[in-house]
Amino acid sequence: MQEKKLYVPEEDPYFSRPYIDVEEWREKPVRHYFVHGGFLGTEEGGTQVKFCLYFPEKEKYEGRFFQYVSPAPEDEHMSESLTGEDDKISFALTHGAYYVVTNQGGFMLTGGERLYKSSANGAQFGRKTAQRIYGYEHRPYGYIFGGSGGSFKTMSCMEMTEGVWDGGVPYVLANPMATPNVFCPRVRVMRVLGREGLEKVVDAMEPGGSGDIYEGLTPQQQEVLREATRMGFPERGWFSWPFMGDGALMVLAPMIYQIYPQYFTDFWTKPGFAGSDPDSTEAKDRVQFVTVVKELIYKEMKSEDEIYNSVNNSWLNTLIGNNETPVIRLSELPDEDACLYHSRIRVMSGKAKGKECPIDKMEGDLLTVSSAYDGSNGTDSLAGLAEGDQIMIDNSDYLAMQTLQRHQVPDGSYRVYDQYRDADGNPLYPQLPVLIAPLIAQNGGGSVPDGRINGKVITVCSILDESALAWHGDWYRNAVRKAKDGDEENWFRLYYNDHCIHDDRAGYLDDKQHQVDYLGVLHQALLDLADWCEKGIAPLPTTSYRLEDGQIKVPATAGERGGLQPVVDARANGEKSITVKAGEPVSFTARIEVPLMAGKVTAASWDYERTDDFSRYEDLLKEEDGRTAYVKTTHVFEKPGTYFPVLKAQSSRDGKLDDIFVQCRNLDRVRVVVE
Known part of the structure; x- marks a missing residue:
């Protein structure tokens, strides 16, 4: 195993000029001392690295800090809008800790190392500030936590540094083969089964149901569902189909466009890809509808207050922007039952010819485009489009994304991919020249997680997670065990929660009848981690479970x-x-x-x-x-x-x-x- 070069914040001159521009007592959400600042000379992509620190009153301080890292870099003030059980600031302040959050250096398409470096320097400057404020020379204990894409960042922080954080709690874990692969088979199931088929699956898993999710489905529907199940989508998790959408699937599509754009051509033309089979669901559902722009309607720009900060939706901040692209009135419409979700618009004539953009929604004859997934979302992404221009509505790329996981089969440690290997262990399908998912992991956290943690880690995963599949926790547990030569007991715990999905918000449960939040377990894990590191009190053992054909069973x-x-x-x-x-x-x-x-x-x-x-x-x-x-x-x-x-x-x-x-x-x- 190749040695990682650990990052030492004190040796990095890039962050050598910290400053404070706000320092004051605040009364809400509870009384605390607030410090805001940043690092001069760290402007990249128009964003400077900035931080917020929230310190409890001296008599309530117990010598530790909790630091949150969001799935996608956000404004450093992001936690201030949270309330109730979701309020991370109040949790820290009422449990003996100050709270640290940075903007992680802002959203950038490349340069993942900036994420953990920004977090590390924010943590270390927070320590110096705590020592000044409280008048203590002791080194505050530090614990970092983050979910979904934030789990990438938490794992990188624990693997790429030493002595910055004593422990970490990555939750609803991603792994190096997670994105976009976790979203692909579930979206295919939703398309092929439709409402009627999905309702059959849900009812089968309800109390008194047959327990057979394949009952009443066509052979083709059964095949599609079985593939997703073996990839790890929870059998009891389909109740979330009305609201789960396709996650960040098409937000991640640009990585494939950049790394191997040929995939979207090969998919429809070469043997071994679903699109080249005329009997496939993809071939039958393909839409390439040509129409004409009848009218352009310009809308108001989005408010800067429209922010997203849960593990389920913070990625939206990377694409909403102030998109000035107009709503398009179409002269003719595709068939009413056409599969148009996440189609693209392609301009076929006029000054904007050749430009493409994702479609956000279609309402009647009005088509609204989404901001460009490559980050160019600040202006009109279809500049030059005019009335009378010919456009194509094309769902080809979205359909191609739905079996991408077949074409990037990793090593044997990813057991769910065994369904894509023959008896000799060779891939059944044509393979892309490079594994794309680990590159996304690298960009999303600054490193590719491999279990070489430098501190204690407790992970929290959801058995019914629709976006970070439950087996990811087992994969990371095995990676840590291997990295620590089998010494898991002194370094790692994994807690599984039933009836919990991906989202970490307590007050916004999508389906209150099937779902509870896991925040109580997450917060207790952070407190147990503190006891483990500070007092040597070992946390409870890892949840007893087994991984069976992609499914976590307890x-x-x-x-x-x-x-x-x-x-x-x-x-x-x-x-x-x-x-x-x-x-x-x-x-x-x-x-x-x-x-x-x-x-x-x-x-x-x-x-x-x-x-x-x-x-x-x-x-x-x-x-x-x-x-x-x-x-x-x-x-x-x-x-x-x-x-x-x-x-x-x-x-x-x-x-x-x-x-x-x-x-x-x-x-x-x-x-x-x-x-």
Whole structure:
């Protein structure tokens, strides 16, 4: 294994001129001392490296800092808009830490090393500032954390430096083969199965369902779904299809355009690529519709306040910009059922001939283009377009992206790619001349993660994650184990959360009936990491799990499963699925168990009829140690229909509800058919 050259911030003259331009006490979100500044001479791409530091009052400071890195570089003030459990600043300030965040040097198409170097220098300057403010000479402990694309940055920070951070918590992990490959097969499933097919899959995995996600599908639909499942898309995760979109798939397309543009031609012309097969779904769904511009309508530019800062949507900041491109009224329209999502517009005549741009949406005869994915989103990306010009609406590139993963098969450590190898281990499909995904990883974090961490790491992953597939955590665990010659126990933990998806926001659950947030587990992991590094208190063992044909499976009970998340077993009249008469009382019971040493049950709440209101807590009958609790209630359904009552439960280390940041959540569902 080739030795990495570690980055030492103190030896880098590029960051040798730090400055402070704001320093003041602030009362919100809680009283703290605020410091803002940057590094002179670090302007690249029009952006200077800047930072924000938020220090708690001296008597509340415990000698540590938490530093957040977002999926895509954002304004250094990005955390100030967060509230409630999402409020990272308040979490740090109320848990003995000051909070550090930088703009990571701003968004750039190249130069990934700038990301961890900016973060490292922000961390080290924060240490000096903390020593000055508190009057202590001690070295503050430091912990970095980030999710999704931010996990790339967290892993790079832990692998490319030593002594800057004592530990890190990368969550909803990416890995070197993640992007764009994780998005490709799921988008193909959504296209081929459509609403009807996807609803069958969802129902099969509901309580009382068959458990067979392939039941009722055509052979072609089954084949497409099986490929995505073996790649790791969670079988129970398809409930999120109405809102998950295609992630960052087409945001990443420019990397393929730059590295190997020939792919988009080969896909439609060469054997071994799906597009060249006339019987493929791609060939049948291809659209190349030519029409004429009837009218150009110029719209207002986007507000600078329109920001995005969750792990699910922060990548949008790389493409929204102040796009001045007009809305286009078309003279003729493609077929109503044509597959037009993420098509491109290509200008065929006039002054703008040859220009291309992604399509954002079509409403009636109005076509809105998106900002260019290559970052040129500050002006009219179709400058010169005029009424009467001929344009083509083309979905060819988007279809080609949906099987890209077949054509960049990595080494054997990525077990989900075995479906693309023959008995001798050779690729079944033509291969691109270079693996593109690791290049995206390099650009996204500054290095390609390989497990050579320089500090302790706790990872937090979601079993139902639709964008950072759950097996990524297992891959990184194995990489760390290899890098540490098998000594995983002293360096690494991996916690899996069930009924959690990719997004890290607590207040914006897309589907409150199927989903809980994982922020409580994330925050508890950060606190446990601090105890591990500062006090030598080892965290709880890694969640018990197995990787089976792309799927992460965990034991049914909390005692066997471990980790930090409580486990819920809910029943209706003692069963998972029942049929009753309207007006007939139904007895609902649940058993809630917290893994050993992980805490105590704090609350539970039923939602019987999809109100999305979980504010009413049920009475809990707890066992003596508080780790196990029971709920028993009755509900009457007055109207016929199929209902999926949901019980959400939560726990905390001390068994109290007063700390909103460390409530670890889970849920369970039952089916009630009312006649």
